[in-house]
Amino acid sequence: MESIQNAVFNAIEYTGWLAPILFILLHLLRPLLFLPVVLVCMAGGYFFGFWAGTVYSIIGLTLMSAVFYWIVNRFPGFQQRVAKMKRKVFQDREMTLVQVMILRMMPFVHFHLLSLYLIEMTQNFRNYMYFSTAGIILPSIMFTGFGHILMELSWGYALIIIALLGLLFVYIGRREKEEGTPLEKQA
Structure with missing residues (x-):
């Protein structure tokens, strides 16, 4: 394992400025x-350090969000397949913006299903990119900096963290239904 690690570090050092690209x-x-977001962000923190790995992950995920928006709007069949998967996974559950942001912090929730929610919530590309990028920053920081800690925790502690995020998700959903969402207040 250590020889693989050294080979990767040598490759990164050899490629220089090309490695971040x-x-x-x-x-x-x-x-x-089929790589989970958390895995790629953790690799960025491991190989590039906390700050650089976080910045590279934010840039990569932001570009991925823009590409997804373009693909969904360019290919309606793809959008229908993602929407069908979204209905299967979330059973047509309505979510607020903050709930989508919380779900982005959960390690294995499908990134593009949440992006589809954001597309449906926003009026245009600029609005979508604003909320998408805002929703990427905290998970990028968390996965890059603390992902390895979460992976080393026992299952009990990891389940407690996921349960707390789940409770926060439900609480904010109820509160925002009563008070209105940030997008409704903005309109």
């Missing part, structure tokens, strides 16, 4: 390779 491209190719 390749890492950002990995974020764009991640859905095709």
Whole structure:
């Protein structure tokens, strides 16, 4: 394992300025390779350090969000397939913006299903990108900086953290239904 680690570090050192670009491209190719967001962000923190890994992950995920928006609007069949998957997973549950942001922090919730929610909530590309990027920052920081800690925790502690995020998700959903969502207040 240590020889693989050294080989990767040597490759990153050898490629120099190209390594961050390749890492950002990995974020764009991640859905095709069936890699979870958390895994790629953790790799960024491990190989590039906390700050650089976080910045590269934010850039990569933001570009991925823009590409997803373009694909969904360009290919209606793809949008229908993602919407069908969204109905299966979330059973036509209405969510607020803050709930989508919380779900983005959960390690294995499908990134593009949440992006589809954001597309449906926003009026245009600019609005979508604003909320999408805002929703990427905290998970990028969390997964890059603390992802390895979460992976080393026992299942009990990891389940407690996920349960607390779930409770926060439900609480905010109820509160925002009573008070109105940030998008409704903005309109």
